[in-house]
Amino acid sequence: MIDLLLRGCRLPDREGVADVGIAEGRIVAVGVVDQRARETVEVRGRLVTPGLVEAHIHLDKALLMGRVRGSAGTLEEAIRLTGEAKRGFTVEDIRTRARQVLDLAVAAGTTAMRSHVEVDPIVGLAGMAAVLPLKGEYAPALDLQICAFAQEGILQAPGTEALLRQALQMGADLVGGVPYNDTDPVKHIEIVFSLAREFDVDADFHVDFFDEPEHLHIREIAKQTVRAGWHGRVAVGHLTELAALPPRGQDAVIADIVTAGIGVISLPATDLYLIARLTPIRRLLAAGVPVALATNNVRNLFTPVGTADLAHMAFLAAVAAHMGTSTQMRELVATLTTLPARILRLRDYGLAVGCRADLLVWECERPEEIVAAVPPRSLVVKNGRVTIEHERRRREVWRRREGL
Numbered sequence: 001m002i003d004l005l006l007r008g009c010r011l012p013d014r015e016g017v018a019d020v021g022i023a024e025g026r027i028v029a030v031g032v033v034d035q036r037a038r039e040t041v042e043v044r045g046r047l048v049t050p051g052l053v054e055a056h057i058h059l060d061k062a063l064l065m066g067r068v069r070g071s072a073g074t075l076e077e078a079i080r081l082t083g084e085a086k087r088g089f090t091v092e093d094i095r096t097r098a099r100q101v102l103d104l105a106v107a108a109g110t111t112a113m114r115s116h117v118e119v120d121p122i123v124g125l126a127g128m129a130a131v132l133p134l135k136g137e138y139a140p141a142l143d144l145q146i147c148a149f150a151q152e153g154i155l156q157a158p159g160t161e162a163l164l165r166q167a168l169q170m171g172a173d174l175v176g177g178v179p180y181n182d183t184d185p186v187k188h189i190e191i192v193f194s195l196a197r198e199f200d201v202d203a204d205f206h207v208d209f210f211d212e213p214e215h216l217h218i219r220e221i222a223k224q225t226v227r228a229g230w231h232g233r234v235a236v237g238h239l240t241e242l243a244a245l246p247p248r249g250q251d252a253v254i255a256d257i258v259t260a261g262i263g264v265i266s267l268p269a270t271d272l273y274l275i276a277r278l279t280p281i282r283r284l285l286a287a288g289v290p291v292a293l294a295t296n297n298v299r300n301l302f303t304p305v306g307t308a309d310l311a312h313m314a315f316l317a318a319v320a321a322h323m324g325t326s327t328q329m330r331e332l333v334a335t336l337t338t339l340p341a342r343i344l345r346l347r348d349y350g351l352a353v354g355c356r357a358d359l360l361v362w363e364c365e366r367p368e369e370i371v372a373a374v375p376p377r378s379l380v381v382k383n384g385r386v387t388i389e390h391e392r393r394r395r396e397v398w399r400r401r402e403g404l
C-alpha cells in the first residue's frame with residue numbers, strides 16, 4: 001500500500017502518460033503503478049513537474065505600495081525610500097506581509113524558497129524575528145531558506161557585521177551581501193566570506209545591478225569564492241552589467257563564474273523595471289552555469305508589480321531574452337525548477353524514483369506552455385502530501401443566451 005497515486009501524468013521528458021506512486025514523502029514508482037494507494041488523484045494527462053523553486057525573494061519588504069510616497073526613478077532612490085519606510089516596520093507587520101507572499105507562492109506551486117531578510121542598524125533583527133518562525137509554520141508546504149542580507153552595506157552601516165553574526169546565530173541559513181552599496185566593495189565581499197566560513201554557510205550576493213559595466217564585482221566574488229574553497233556554494237543575483245560587455249568580455253567573466261561554480265539568478269521583473277536589461281541568460285546557460293529566474297520583489301519601489309508566481313518570470317524572460325524555441329522554453333522551465341534546486345542545493349529534487357515528492361500539476365500538457373501561457377495550477381504536492389487543490393469553473397453564459 002502506497003500513500004498517494006497520481007494517475008495519468010504527462011512528464012516533461014517522457015512519451016505518453018505515466019503514474020507516479022508516492023510513499024513516505026518520496027517518489028517510489030514511475031510508469032504503470034498497480035499498487036493500491038490510500039489516496040488516488042486522476043491527473044488525466046496533464047503535465048506534472050517538480051515543485052517550483054524560488055531562488056531569490058524579499059519577503060520582508062514585499063507589499064509596500066500603499067505605504068511609500070512617490071516612485072523610485074533609480075535603484076539608489078528605491079533603496080533610500082525603502083530605508084525610510086523600514087523605520088516603521090514592526091515584527092508583526094513584516095510577518096503579515098511575508099505570510100501574504102508565501103501564501104501566493106505556495107498556491108502557485110512553489111515548494112522551496114530562498115528569502116533575503118535585511119539585517120542592518122535601521123531594522124535591526126526585526127526581519128529575522130518576523131520571518132524565522134515562518135520556516136516552521138510553512139514547513140508542510142514549502143522549504144524556506146533565510147539569507148541574512150546586508151542591504152544597507154556593511155562598512156558604511158557600522159554595526160551590521162555584528163548583526164549579521166547574530167542573525168546567523170539565530171538560525172539564518174546563509175549570508176548575503178551587496179558590494180555595490182558599500183564604500184569598500186572588496187572588503188565587503190571579504191566580510192561576507194569570513195562570515196560564511198565562520199558559520200559554514202553558503203553566500204549570496206546582489207551584484208552588478210547597473211546598466212553599464214562600471215563595477216563588475218563578480219570578478220572579485222569569483223576570486224574570493226575560489227580562495228575560500230566555496231565552489232558550488234555561492235550565488236549572485238542581477239548581474240545585469242555583464243550584458244553590457246562586448247561578447248569576448250562576457251566570455252572571460254563567464255569563464256571565471258564557471259571556474260568558481262557560481263550560480264546566477266536573473267530577476268526579470270526588477271531588472272527590466274529598473275535597468276531595462278537582463279544578464280545574458282542564454283550565454284550563461286550555454287556555458288553550463290546554473291541560471292535561475294526569480295521573483296525578487298513583489299509590489300514595492302523596486303518592482304511595483306508581482307504575483308510571486310514564478311511562471312510569470314519565465315514569460316518575461318522568453319520575451320526579454322528572446323527565448324522562443326521549444327528547446328529554449330524548456331530551458332526556461334529548468335530555470336524555475338532543476339537549476340534553482342542546484343543553486344539552493346536541495347537534496348533529492350526531481351521526478352526520479354527516490355526523489356522527494358514535491359510535485360506540481362499544471363493545466364496544460366507540454367512544458368513549453370508553462371512559459372508561453374502561464375497556465376493555472378491544479379494540484380500541489382509537498383513531501384508526498386497534497387497541499388493545494390485549485391478548483392476552476394467557467395460558465396460561458398453568453399453561449400446559452402446566443403442559443404435562445
Ligand SMILES: [Zn+2]
Binds near residue numbers: 237
Ligand atoms: Zn534582491
